Amino acid sequence: MTVSRRSVLGGTLAAGAVGMAPGASAASADRVERWGVHEIVLQGPSDGNPFEDVRLAADFTSVGRRVTVPGFYDGGGTYRIRFSPPDLGHWTWRTTSNVAVLRDRGGRVEAVPPRPGNRGPVRTTRDGYHFAYADGTPYRPVGTTSYSWALQSDARCVETLATLAAAPFNKVRMCVFPNVASVATDPFARTGHGPRDWDPARIDPAYFRRFEDRIRRLGAIGVEADVILFHPYDKVRGYSAMPRADDERYLRYVAARFGAFRNVWWSMANEYDIVESKTVADWDHLFEVLVAADSHDRLRSIHNLNTYYDHRKPWITHASIQHGAAVLDDGRVHPHRNFAQKAVIFDEVIYEGNSSKRWANLTGEQLVERFWWGTVGGAYVGHGEVVTGDDDPDGSWLGQGGRLRGTSPPRLAFLRRILEEGPAPGIDPIQQFWDYHLGGRDFTWYLRYFGQDRPAEWPVVLPTRDGDPHPNYRVDVIDTWNMTVMPVEGVFRMQRKNEYDVHDPARPTIPLPGRPYMAVRLVASP
């Protein structure tokens, strides 16, 4: 992810470009990739409390389009405005502020075609149930959770990033506020030594600068940052029990500071329903604040423990669900899609682990099975890991990142490959009223999953409807645990079996190996 930076020092314009990628040159000073970040740097007052006292934004205007982008204070008299152009072409900008020196600054920037690897931000698809990058490439979430990895030492963060670069995960859920022992612990200025001695009106820019560095580095390896804005686990510090005005200031700050990075998603809270200081009406209000503050309109969700949020509310782009047993069967998945009427990600389904705690004791097989049921059900599933060992008694991937020790990640890489070979925009449930246990897209691509069952054969039957055409299919037998794809020879020439089904009368069944965790894929073929 390239950051093009234009600096304005006092009233004097100075332009420069700094990219994360080595070799970015000053020649690209007024250019920025589409979906990249154009940053305006201004010097202004450092007295008083700039977080409270100074209002700053820039209006970016292009042909037929205008976006107002709030700025933020980065300490030491430095103010920044970050803009990620949604469209190609020339954009002009002009600032507004309640401070004279920051007011009526202006300039131009050209959004140029993105370089390879920049496919834009992830959005939900038109049908609402799937995801794609802005350039149209399908995005198949295979996420993990590492709550406080971004708040660890630089060395530990580098280790985590190396792990992610080699792992199947293309999204990581991560908290702004620490939930386990961390190196970075103070998002707000300390006013003393007690746990509550901090001033929510004085944000610590260094804390957020560190966090955004992690976001950028995730972007560089193609991983979405699912940024968790509040969580219920910090009862000592009380970051989720701030007065409303402080919550609002914090949300506006992170929206202005992080929102331009195209790999940012907003998760309003983890286990929102056990944040004792906030009601559903409070969360609704904070979403309204976030929507107004986030000029880049990033994806938005909220994650439950026991009580599902109303995901049909207009500010929710997709359902982020925790449930310990909802992906044990595709039939349990379906109602989530039907109620949400949006894409569903089961971000927490019990973690792989060897913990004595039941929320972190799945075998790799069990976690992978949940991914497959979720997939066939038309949803997405998330990974987490608490595997303790001699080298890591805390089993800390979930909390602090580091290395992965579980057996699921290679199998999730295999699943991701199957998804990416699959249909766009994604897998929908097929005739879920009738318990076929099929996902896919009608007349094109089907996936049948068997979970722990060990059938010795499968009747190759697909549902149809009166008059529906059915092509021929090629069939693969997939071992989801051993990561093999075995093509079945020849094609299946489908004919009507009865009012509801088609099959090939010449080969009504295929043999299966009698092992668990098998799947069958059917792909339309000439």
Add this chain to the structure above:
Amino acid sequence: MTVSRRSVLGGTLAAGAVGMAPGASAASADRVERWGVHEIVLQGPSDGNPFEDVRLAADFTSVGRRVTVPGFYDGGGTYRIRFSPPDLGHWTWRTTSNVAVLRDRGGRVEAVPPRPGNRGPVRTTRDGYHFAYADGTPYRPVGTTSYSWALQSDARCVETLATLAAAPFNKVRMCVFPNVASVATDPFARTGHGPRDWDPARIDPAYFRRFEDRIRRLGAIGVEADVILFHPYDKVRGYSAMPRADDERYLRYVAARFGAFRNVWWSMANEYDIVESKTVADWDHLFEVLVAADSHDRLRSIHNLNTYYDHRKPWITHASIQHGAAVLDDGRVHPHRNFAQKAVIFDEVIYEGNSSKRWANLTGEQLVERFWWGTVGGAYVGHGEVVTGDDDPDGSWLGQGGRLRGTSPPRLAFLRRILEEGPAPGIDPIQQFWDYHLGGRDFTWYLRYFGQDRPAEWPVVLPTRDGDPHPNYRVDVIDTWNMTVMPVEGVFRMQRKNEYDVHDPARPTIPLPGRPYMAVRLVASP
């Protein structure tokens, strides 16, 4: 259900009482049972179109309470206002109208304690997930569907009522507009002989008088009338494709006419999502009209085919769900409760039948199994039947009523008995994250169901939480199909088994007979 009727003829008051129950006397003229129906009869204009031209309502006032009750035109210059007093005591009433002869009429009525059998209307319980009569008695829905039974001949209706009186069902879903061949076919005045030759502005009082007679007779045998206001099946007549003003007039009419009967529930539509002429916004609007028109605030739902309505909308009192596979497992039931945050009735889960159509081909065993999974999942399930035979080639219970031929009803009577012996307000899912397949109420009453599994024993393990007390339990083994309850001797003295569970170390398992459709009930015991 007693109807107390006070007649006002022109300007001259004349009082009388007519009860459905034989022996009601004129002495009760200004009295009505609480939750009964007090009817005011007024004579007014019969020229023009009274359905359009005349507005009439009465304000009923009691200590600290005032209810405005709309009237309706019943043909022949007769206007009626029906009021079901929610509270005991003296009520005074006074009419408002745009017609002088109907204006400023007034009177008094005393609401007296109800007679046995009158427990008031059914409401949802405070927790939202269950039902109770207004007097506090739990109501456990065990419903059936007979769409057009009320529109058949008097003889056929009498047969249906006799069937219901002997059946386990305490609710019946029934359409105002016919969906199959019926004797009553014209809710609106005919203007010619073609299927569309009817005038929605001219309601036929006789049609609605017949329908309300069926509602009353259901009330007399303790059956709730789940009145379906629209459905998608009448494309010839087009009753669900009226202009909005006609829909509104119709809704106001049925609300004024039927709403005072305490056994009325409103189902806005059957399979609302395939009514082509209406959008979700239309349905929302019609709910707003119904809420405003229904001064008795009866239960309200809407029934889907494929797409779930947003049951969290404030006018919805409970979710009415159709799904062919959602009650095949209690784990599929749970998300429905969690999303709706209200009571859930799976009113259509595929019918018992011998039809070649897959929506009506369940065995009795299969339908009863669905009831039990729904029950253990904390929801309620509905019955329907399409069993054809020599004596009834149409298999018409579902459409026209008559006799029941299936094998499920006696087993549903048995289930109803188990429910009625069970805890109030009803059965909740127990720790559904962890797939215990238990319903009940913590530390009091548990039900475990096994469906088609045929275990030879069951480990008597109940979930607990840190520090939760657990009493001793008595255990019954229930054969849900053969309708037997076999007590297990002695009590189970629960002790902690591990961090999450309790059991009795002296008897960790109980034997089961290895048959399908078994359940185990655990009841706290000294």
